Amino acid sequence: MCVNLLSSALRSLSLLGSRTGPSQIVNRSVGPAVDGRGSLTVWRDFITSASQQQNRTQWKQREKYTIRPIGMKKTGGRDYTGKVITHGIGGGHKQRYRMIDFQRLRYEPGKEDQPIVEKVVEVRYDPCRSADIALVAGGSRKRWIIATENMESGDVIKTSGTIGRIAVLANEGDSHPLGALPVGTLVNNLELYPGKGAQYIRAAGTCGVLLRKVNGTAIVQLPSKHQIQVLETCVVTVGRVSNVDHNKRIIGKAGRNRWLGIRPSSGLWKRKGGWAGRKIRPLPPMKSFINLPSVAAKS
Amino acid sequence: MFNATVQSIRIWTPKITQTCKSKDCLNALNISAHGYRCLSTSSCLHGKVVPRKKPRVVHEIAGLEPITYADRMHYVPGLAKPTFPEWDRGWKEPRHYKSPKLEDMPLHKDKPCYIFNQMTNVLEGVRQALWLSKSILIKGLPAQILNLALDPANQIENQDDRVQNAIKNSRLWDTTEHRPPRERFCPSLVHNLLHLCDSLHVTHPELAKRILADKYSLAATWRRGEIVFQVRGQNGLLLNSMSPVPVAAGDELIQSTADQALETFYPISPTIDLQCTHVYQEKNDTGFRADYPFCHAHTLFLMEMGNAPKLYPEQLRAKMLMFAFGNALARAQALYGKEPRILEKPIVVQSVATNGRLFQFVVFQLNTTDLQSDSGVKNLAWVEEDQPLYEFAKVRPLIKKKVVQVPAGLSGYEPNTFKKFLALYLHGTA
Numbered sequence: 077m078c079v080n081l082l083s084s085a086l087r088s089l090s091l092l093g094s095r096t097g098p099s100q101i102v103n104r105s106v107g108p109a110v111d112g113r114g115s116l117t118v119w120r121d122f123i124t125s126a127s128q129q130q131n132r133t134q135w136k137q138r139e140k141y142t143i144r145p146i147g148m149k150k151t152g153g154r155d156y157t158g159k160v161i162t163h164g165i166g167g168g169h170k171q172r173y174r175m176i177d178f179q180r181l182r183y184e185p186g187k188e189d190q191p192i193v194e195k196v197v198e199v200r201y202d203p204c205r206s207a208d209i210a211l212v213a214g215g216s217r218k219r220w221i222i223a224t225e226n227m228e229s230g231d232v233i234k235t236s237g238t239i240g241r242i243a244v245l246a247n248e249g250d251s252h253p254l255g256a257l258p259v260g261t262l263v264n265n266l267e268l269y270p271g272k273g274a275q276y277i278r279a280a281g282t283c284g285v286l287l288r289k290v291n292g293t294a295i296v297q298l299p300s301k302h303q304i305q306v307l308e309t310c311v312v313t314v315g316r317v318s319n320v321d322h323n324k325r326i327i328g329k330a331g332r333n334r335w336l337g338i339r340p341s342s343g344l345w346k347r348k349g350g351w352a353g354r355k356i357r358p359l360p361p362m363k364s365f366i367n368l369p370s371v372a373a374k375s
Numbered sequence: 376m377f378n379a380t381v382q383s384i385r386i387w388t389p390k391i392t393q394t395c396k397s398k399d400c401l402n403a404l405n406i407s408a409h410g411y412r413c414l415s416t417s418s419c420l421h422g423k424v425v426p427r428k429k430p431r432v433v434h435e436i437a438g439l440e441p442i443t444y445a446d447r448m449h450y451v452p453g454l455a456k457p458t459f460p461e462w463d464r465g466w467k468e469p470r471h472y473k474s475p476k477l478e479d480m481p482l483h484k485d486k487p488c489y490i491f492n493q494m495t496n497v498l499e500g501v502r503q504a505l506w507l508s509k510s511i512l513i514k515g516l517p518a519q520i521l522n523l524a525l526d527p528a529n530q531i532e533n534q535d536d537r538v539q540n541a542i543k544n545s546r547l548w549d550t551t552e553h554r555p556p557r558e559r560f561c562p563s564l565v566h567n568l569l570h571l572c573d574s575l576h577v578t579h580p581e582l583a584k585r586i587l588a589d590k591y592s593l594a595a596t597w598r599r600g601e602i603v604f605q606v607r608g609q610n611g612l613l614l615n616s617m618s619p620v621p622v623a624a625g626d627e628l629i630q631s632t633a634d635q636a637l638e639t640f641y642p643i644s645p646t647i648d649l650q651c652t653h654v655y656q657e658k659n660d661t662g663f664r665a666d667y668p669f670c671h672a673h674t675l676f677l678m679e680m681g682n683a684p685k686l687y688p689e690q691l692r693a694k695m696l697m698f699a700f701g702n703a704l705a706r707a708q709a710l711y712g713k714e715p716r717i718l719e720k721p722i723v724v725q726s727v728a729t730n731g732r733l734f735q736f737v738v739f740q741l742n743t744t745d746l747q748s749d750s751g752v753k754n755l756a757w758v759e760e761d762q763p764l765y766e767f768a769k770v771r772p773l774i775k776k777k778v779v780q781v782p783a784g785l786s787g788y789e790p791n792t793f794k795k796f797l798a799l800y801l802h803g804t805a
Contacts, residue, residue, distance in 0.1 A: 193642040194642055195642055213498055213643050214642045215642070215647070216646045216647045216651070218498070218647070232642065
């Protein structure tokens, strides 16, 4: 039956004659050409390898920034092969992704020399993270940022990239480079490399502490008590992240975990190995994110 | 840039069905409407449009000429892909038209223009509209309109009953379902009320010299400082009249506005939420021809039905203000030309906006077209906010725990709101 189908299908096709010239080489890749008799001309090359892209990541390929929430596709812990990579993820309430601008020090095109002053329009819940997010408007643009602890609508927040000789009196919600802040301030939304965008200390209620400033670099203690060394031009926000009582919430029932997209763990009893139990050990050495020229390059 | 090739493939696909006479052939061939190759036969990918991957970027190195297989007339592995010059058809084919880039368009300008159109939802609301139109806000309607509202000679007979009937007609009697959609009852209510107001043409013969116009396009351009602003597009229902609306403020009030300062809202710029474009045309058009007999814009009726975009009352009032200002400015520039000047006869445009229950009234008086500077004589805007016409109009009563909270039918009718509506309608007839 399949052979009949294939033969009847191919009967309607006609192979390309010798009428193709150089002018049609470019057009061939676009699609099939219809010649005068109205019959189909077949593609020459067949690709036999499947696409390696995950076909469910189209929703996050948007380059232009928008404050409008974007519909998300859940992966269920699976990757492009379709296998479960992370267990315990799946289901849950539908969520829409709001594009958060983690690079606080982002100037509007054309206004690079003016200070960035913004007003908080609203602070709201974000289903994609534990912290609350704030819609801030400044100049002619609006963007979402991670809200700090006492941020309310109507507040005016400042972002600056300059490091003065004297430390700045930091207000909560403002954003300055590490070199401009006094030692001992609570900071959040820490950048590892200047201009890359905040990658650390973004969860609800977290804050890091600025420990020392050492010739051009600053040492920050993360919420896990690890210490890292970054360049002092990295921009951070002052204060604790919003939604401070997040870790005190009680889930209450299994259903609430399912609403959050957390599937139950495997019920099979497994003997715990060396990884389990409380460990008391010294802190790992301080990690440094400063790309100093190597000794070999200097010599 | 719309490429019409996909459309031609869609037209071509049924031709195969005729020759094959079997839909299975289509599936066997794995031809899809979009024309991209997809050899998978799984059902989840059937009919799916996977967007085309971007082609490999070929960098041109100056001085090096790539050796291509163009001369050989066939693909040769190892040689570069030839690039041919862009083929120009020579004549305009509407199905295969690629629009030029923004920079190449004839109306492209270096200076951007900020346009207020019917899809705009300004963040700062009325404050932003006041800055853009260089106006001062006065709460409440002008005294002469309030006098018109209270004058018993201007009432329709059985006014309250007839208005309540109009509300019930649009809210209750128009549907067999639980409630009619807002897109239906809002325009229906406005048209019923207008019809009711028009029944006074027996006693006020000047009402015959008015006409309603819908779906007209407005264009008005002005500068504030160095920035170019425009109001463009369709606004709503416009009531035109043959005679202009009388001036609502005396000369002393106009001159006193020169001392008041415009409210700014740093750090937000007044251009926020406006459409910024470099391709524009500085047009001033009232929407009607020059010889149109009903040339004076009287009242603009805006209906907020909660779709594209949903406007809160503050933003709705801003939209009313901007369009009233746009109408007035277009009229001023049609009468007096483009030169910025202080008008001896200020132009007044009224506006009524509703979402079916709450009414917002705006009376805008254009005193000056000199909008470049922030100082000097300013325009005036009287705004009456959030006037409910009724509280509830329910088809079925709201019952909570066997107690009727809100009865069925119309409840909480406010007669004053319709009096103001009627006063705005009759303003101009002496």
